[in-house]
Structures are given as C-alpha cells and as structure tokens.
Amino acid sequence: MMPRQLTFPAKAHMVAVASLRQEWLTQMENNTHAQISCAGVEVMTAAAAQLVVSLAKGLSAVGGSVVLTQLSPALREDFLLLGLTEFLQEPQHHA
Numbered sequence: 489m490m491p492r493q494l495t496f497p498a499k500a501h502m503v504a505v506a507s508l509r510q511e512w513l514t515q516m517e518n519n520t521h522a523q524i525s526c527a528g529v530e531v532m533t534a535a536a537a538q539l540v541v542s543l544a545k546g547l548s549a550v551g552g553s554v555v556l557t558q559l560s561p562a563l564r565e566d567f568l569l570l571g572l573t574e575f576l577q578e579p580q581h582h583a
Contacts, residue, residue: 491521491555498528500536509539516543520552523577527558532566540575 494512497504516522522543526532544554556567557577567576 491523492516492519493525494522495525495527496529496532496536498530500529500532502533502535505533505535505539509542512539512543513546516547520547520550522547522552522554524554524556525558526556526560526563529560529563532563537567537570537572541572544575 492515494515497508512522524540540554540556546552547554554575555577556575559567559576564576567573
C-alpha cells in the first residue's frame, strides 16, 4: 500500500497542529504508512514535532511508519538535534 501523503502548513505552530491532528487521523484511516511533506514549512514548533511522534507511535502499533520529506536544512537539523532521526528521509542525490 502506498503511503498516505500529508503536508505540514507553512506555520506549523500549536494552533495549526491542533487542528491537523484530527484531520490526519481521519486521513490515515485504513492506511498505516504516512509521508509528511515539509516543503513549505517556515516555522515549526515542538507541538508539530510531537504530532509526528504521536502519529508514528499510533502507526507503529499496527506495523506502520512515518517519514518526513522535503525538509529544509535547518528543519532537518532541528529533527537531528531532537533525536528524531528515524523520521527523516535521506536526501536524494542526483548524479
């Protein structure tokens, strides 16, 4: 089964994340793998990182996974510093 494509908003702060949680859970129905695009993220708070961890915990309980894609270098560094490397997709290298 293909991963469900989810997207963080440009400003992934507490208010935005609170409304995303239920929306994402609804979208994940009958799907156990999520790919979350961070392409347009300008600001991400700890609440957004917590949403990723929470979603991953729920999905891993049923054999699923969460992967973040299209992170800016700064956002990638933030997730590395938080020790959340298991959610980072390796950057694609083009020859």
